[in-house]
Amino acid sequence: MDKEKIKSLLTFLIAGMISLWFLTPIIFITLSAFATSKDYYNPNYIIPRHYTFSHFYKLFFTLSAGHATLISLSVAALTILLSFLLGVPAGYALSRYKFKGKNTLKLTVLSTRMFPLMILAIPLLIIFMQIGISDTLWGIVLAHTTMVLPFVILITSSIFAGVDIAFEEAALIFGLSRSKAFFKITLPLALPGLAASAIFAFIMSWNEVFVASILTLQNRTLPAQILSTAMDSPDYYKFTAGFIMAVPALVFIFFARRYLVSLWGISLK
Amino acid sequence: MRSERSLAPYLLFMPTLIYLAVFLVYPLLKALFMVITPEEGTGYTLANIYAVLSDSTFWEALKNTILLAAVIIPLQVFLALMLALFVNTKFRGYMTIVYLITIPLALSDVSAALMSYNIFSPSGYINKILLNLNLIKHPIYFFGFNATTSEFWVIVITEVWRATPLVFIILLAGLQMIGREYFEAADVFGFTKFQKFIYITLPLLKPSLQSALLLRTLFAFQIFGVVWLLAGRDIPILAGETFYQQTELQQYHIAAVYGFVIALISILISWVYLTFLKSAKEV
Secondary structure, three states: OHHHHHHHHHHHHHHHHHHHHHHHHHHHHHHHHHEOHHHHHOOOOOOOOOEOOHHHHHHHHHOOHHHHHHHHHHHHHHHHHHHHHHHHHHHHHHHHEOOOOHHHHHHHHHHHHHOOHHHHHHHHHHHHHHHOOOOOHHHHHHHHHHHHHHHHHHHHHHHHHOOOHHHHHHHHHOOOOHHHHHHHHHHHHHHHHHHHHHHHHHHHHHHOOHHHHHHOOOOOOHHHHHHHHHHHOOHHHHHHHHHHHHHHHHHHHHHOOOOHHHHHHHHOO | OEOOOOOHHHHHHHHHHHHHHHHHHHHHHHHHHHHOOOOOOOOOOOHHHHHHHOOHHHHHHHHHHHHHHHHHHHHHHHHHHHHHHHHOOOOOOHHHHHHHHHHHHHOOHHHHHHHHHHHHOOOOHHHHHHHHOOOOOOOOOOOOOOOHHHHHHHHHHHHHHHHHHHHHHHHHHHHHOOOHHHHHHHHHOOOOHHHHHHHHHHHHHHHHHHHHHHHHHHHHOOOOHHHHHHHOOOOOOHHHHHHHHHHHOOOHHHHHHHHHHHHHHHHHHHHHHHHHHHHHHHO
């Protein structure tokens, strides 16, 4: 009995330490993002006592973070749209058909991930300058789609594989066309999984900083804007910016937590 | 699974293939072309490659990138293994801990770097706490061109904080796939906990450990945001130099050489890993 008690106390202590290690940086940056600058720079206050929205306000409306956030959101949304338009049919083909060259195609998709984005960004800038879309969000969308597409294909193929093909076959027997069977039966059943992978794609695009920084000058995404300006800005702007970058990640973990292990499990294969 | 001879799967795959040809294969070929042609003028040249290889910054960047990987990866794998083993005891409320550990998974390197700066900066939390405890009289400067050692370790801590969860989630998934019957059999033979770990858990966890190692190594050679924000070019790294050559110096062809070096290292790592895994499977 005593041994059990000690064991559960120990477990509790270790769990507490782990939570502290992972949560403290997030709690600290939240405090610093909202602290008044006077409190932040006051060495006598470890925990700030006065809080304000003014850093947010200034970042968004006087400085360029508002514009950058808007671009980041548009880029992420368009990346999801484009990569799903391209990737969902391919993922469906992988999960539902047996065909010659299937393994080669799967391997091709997988092997694209060997190429780091660093090597893509440089030629893409020149190509985009030639066709006149450098420094636009479209350039970033095209590059991010290349980055996200393999993940979308692999994730959606395993999501479709999880939807029983018997439903689709039953629909065919009742006289629905194959495309109708897909849109009326399979797609609705796969929707939660697809939504989770859309959030996954969103996070990949939202976080990506290297390509976005190289491809744009005026129309920077939020991380690209932070990368080029943060270290010359006052500290409290750094932390407000870091906090804004972190919010979608925190929301994502909350909503996609049920899919967390399987999503990363697939994407990491 | 449908296996009728139909064009459907090929048609469904066509848009992806065309897209990857235009936005992956073509840029890669163009990058290769940039490596072997001069910045201005025509013809082929090895001058870009020579310029990079004879630049001491390149070797320093390569050294730092390898050094960071060599310190960070073993730490991450060790800590992730400990975390996964701990969580896998499935104590009450263990899923909450899993969620907490996975929070940094979705955080960007930019965010993580700023969180780290918030803790280690001159008016950051560590300095505030130490000042208030009267342990120091003046703030410690962790950053700056004459503090590269502490910058290095702050980067290590940040990367360990940020990317250990990735290894953790792979290892946890691996642990959960190990059947209970192995441990029940081990109980029959009177194995100690340590013996179970060495003779059952570790061998069965090997595939997960390997894929975690591959991924972490690939990502480690692409490390950029954390180093760039926290140390700038005080600690040159391969991706940082690629970025610097491209955006500051606008030496696109030199930047392409740097990019190619990262790509070649990535391909080499994948190749070593795949052959290694293959031979392990055949045994």
